[in-house]
Amino acid sequence: MTNTATLATLSGSDLAADPNWWRQASVYQIYPRSFSDSNGDGLGDIKGITAKVPYLKELGIDAVWLSPFYPSALADGGYDVDDYRDVDPKLGTLADFDEMSAALHAAGIKLIADIVPNHSSDRHEWFQEALAAPRGSAARERYIFRDGLGENGELPPSDWESVFGGPAWERITEPDGTPGQWYMHIFAKEQPDLNWANREIRDDFLKTLRFWSDRGVDGFRVDVAHALTKDLTEPLISKVELSAANTGTDGFPDGSHPFWDRDEVHEVYAEWREVFNEYNPPRTAVAEAWVHATRRARYASPEGLGQAFNFDLLQADFDAGEFREIIARNLAEATESGASSTWVFSNHDVVRHATRYGLPQGGGKHAQGQDGKGWLLAGAPVEELDVELGLRRARAATLLMLALPGSAYLYQGEELGLQEVAEIPDAERQDPTFFRNKGVEIGRDGCRVPLPWAPEGTSFGFGAGGAHLPQPAWFGRYAVAAQDGVEGSTLELYRKALKLRRELQTSEELQWQESGSADVLRFSRPGGWQTVTNFGDAPVDLPAGEVLASSGPLEDGQLPANTTVWLR
Numbered sequence: 283m284t285n286t287a288t289l290a291t292l293s294g295s296d297l298a299a300d301p302n303w304w305r306q307a308s309v310y311q312i313y314p315r316s317f318s319d320s321n322g323d324g325l326g327d328i329k330g331i332t333a334k335v336p337y338l339k340e341l342g343i344d345a346v347w348l349s350p351f352y353p354s355a356l357a358d359g360g361y362d363v364d365d366y367r368d369v370d371p372k373l374g375t376l377a378d379f380d381e382m383s384a385a386l387h388a389a390g391i392k393l394i395a396d397i398v399p400n401h402s403s404d405r406h407e408w409f410q411e412a413l414a415a416p417r418g419s420a421a422r423e424r425y426i427f428r429d430g431l432g433e434n435g436e437l438p439p440s441d442w443e444s445v446f447g448g449p450a451w452e453r454i455t456e457p458d459g460t461p462g463q464w465y466m467h468i469f470a471k472e473q474p475d476l477n478w479a480n481r482e483i484r485d486d487f488l489k490t491l492r493f494w495s496d497r498g499v500d501g502f503r504v505d506v507a508h509a510l511t512k513d514l515t516e517p518l519i520s521k522v523e524l525s526a527a528n529t530g531t532d533g534f535p536d537g538s539h540p541f542w543d544r545d546e547v548h549e550v551y552a553e554w555r556e557v558f559n560e561y562n563p564p565r566t567a568v569a570e571a572w573v574h575a576t577r578r579a580r581y582a583s584p585e586g587l588g589q590a591f592n593f594d595l596l597q598a599d600f601d602a603g604e605f606r607e608i609i610a611r612n613l614a615e616a617t618e619s620g621a622s623s624t625w626v627f628s629n630h631d632v633v634r635h636a637t638r639y640g641l642p643q644g645g646g647k648h649a650q651g652q653d654g655k656g657w658l659l660a661g662a663p664v665e666e667l668d669v670e671l672g673l674r675r676a677r678a679a680t681l682l683m684l685a686l687p688g689s690a691y692l693y694q695g696e697e698l699g700l701q702e703v704a705e706i707p708d709a710e711r712q713d714p715t716f717f718r719n720k721g722v723e724i725g726r727d728g729c730r731v732p733l734p735w736a737p738e739g740t741s742f743g744f745g746a747g748g749a750h751l752p753q754p755a756w757f758g759r760y761a762v763a764a765q766d767g768v769e770g771s772t773l774e775l776y777r778k779a780l781k782l783r784r785e786l787q788t789s790e791e792l793q794w795q796e797s798g799s800a801d802v803l804r805f806s807r808p809g810g811w812q813t814v815t816n817f818g819d820a821p822v823d824l825p826a827g828e829v830l831a832s833s834g835p836l837e838d839g840q841l842p843a844n845t846t847v848w849l850r
């Protein structure tokens with residue numbers, strides 16, 4: 283495995299220039315509209331983030347990943363982008379963005395922007411032009427338009443379904459008022475898929491990458507990185523074949539699915555890499571690619587995006603055997619690709635891990651991702667939730683993750699031990715998954731509720747006005763101010779672990795150690811530092827050593843169930 287300089291040994295400016303800064307970074311995801319609201323309009327904003335830079339610095343993270351902050355009608359929480367090179371006026375201005383970026387950098391925190399290349403919004407000027415232009419025009423060629431089937435083109439070009447439910451095609455009205463062509467949208471109908479076979483699209487995205495890189499953005503999180511290039515040779519393949527491929531059974535040979543994970547997509551990222559390397563240090567990228575584990579390395583290659591999310595732990599149960607297998611496999615994969623591993627338990631698309639682990643049979647089946655079957659959530663038996671157990675396991679899992687080599691991706695609010703909000707009235711839901719599935723799947727709003735900063739008061743300190751998604755009464759218990767300085771609080775645990783992680787990581791090596799039990803995982807890292815996690819039901823003996831951190835109180839020198847400890 284590649285050795286990197288210890289973060290702790292690098293001073294501020296060295297760290298800023300270190301081309302390997304991302305390899306073992308702790309990256310904190312901000313969902314801007316739900317983080318902090320500076321003007322009391324109920325929507326988090328850029329100035330709200332700037333005001334919280336001291337909080338982020340004290341937390342001890344290395345980078346912030348900002349979910350989309352671009353102009354958007356919010357048909358999909360901002361992943362429907364109207365303009366790739368601007369800030370949503372509801373969130374601020376480009377000048378506010380520059381101020382935020384400068385404040386983060388001054389605090390030694392890198393900035394990663396979310397980029398959404400698979401689709402624009404239907405309000406993007408390109409799409410509006412396409413609607414006004416005739417069939418076969420250059421404007422339509424920027425998207426994926428097809429004539430419909432049936433006698434009068436009244437049927438969609440194929441029976442494909444959108445990830446959010448319902449058909450993946452929407453019919454337009456032609457400029458002369460007659461029913462017209464159909465356009466493809468893998469996600470909501472407000473998110474028309476761009477045509478990546480069109481050179482103009484490719485060039486424009488290179489321009490966007492430079493636009494943000496010039497403004498000081500250090501890296502990019504690439505939305506549905508595996509969907510861009512498509513083979514839409516007619517006749518289009520039917521849904522039956524597609525679903526076979528999506529479940530990973532015999533279906534399509536690798537790389538031959540009409541729109542997921544095609545080999546040509548890497549030609550796009552090879553061009554992006556050239557742009558990244560124009561900068562010093564090179565800009566980084568992490569792919570959101572829900573692909574088979576064997577295909578992930580392609581996205582993470584140094585000639586491509588450089589790193590890819592693995593969502594394996596996020597989908598696993600709280601189980602020693604599963605964790606060990608996943609960790610070992612991912613470390614091996616990362617070595618093979620030249621990237622570092624990525625770890626993630628929570629993000630804006632899944633039920634928070636403090637809740638998943640409190641549901642019967644652990645987390646995995648409650649966190650399924652975007653694999654053509656939609657997003658999780660329907661059927662999570664919330665009435666059977668054990669909040670205390672969930673939090674205990676989440677803290678143990680996180681402390682284990684922060685001891686692993688590679689990048690740790692954290693989602694806003696997990697440092698508070700925040701639970702998923704299940705009690706959002708239907709009338710206040712925002713996620714297109716909910717609307718496109720007629721409420722059968724409730725969607726992802728429950729992890730996007732604005733953060734509680736204060737134990738009481740207007741929107742629990744989120745802003746001077748309301749909150750765009752309703753906060754439950756119990757939110758105050760988890761507030762930042764309720765945990766700040768409180769020994770043993772989840773916030774203090776994260777702060778301590780993140781600080782220690784910086785000091786302790788000297789390389790990317792990990793050595794498994796005999797734990798004496800199938801329910802206990804134990805590994806060491808260079809520098810005499812080791813981690814033990816008890817996934818079982820009963821306390822176990824601890825190896826000798828100084829306790830550096832523990833996810834819960836130790837009992838008579840033993841490691842209780844559902845607890846992780848770091849020892850030296």
Ligand code: NOJ
Nearest residue numbers: 358361398469505506631
């Ligand atoms: C993945 C994002 O994480 C998710 O929030 C979004 O809905 C889809 N991509 C579509 O952009």
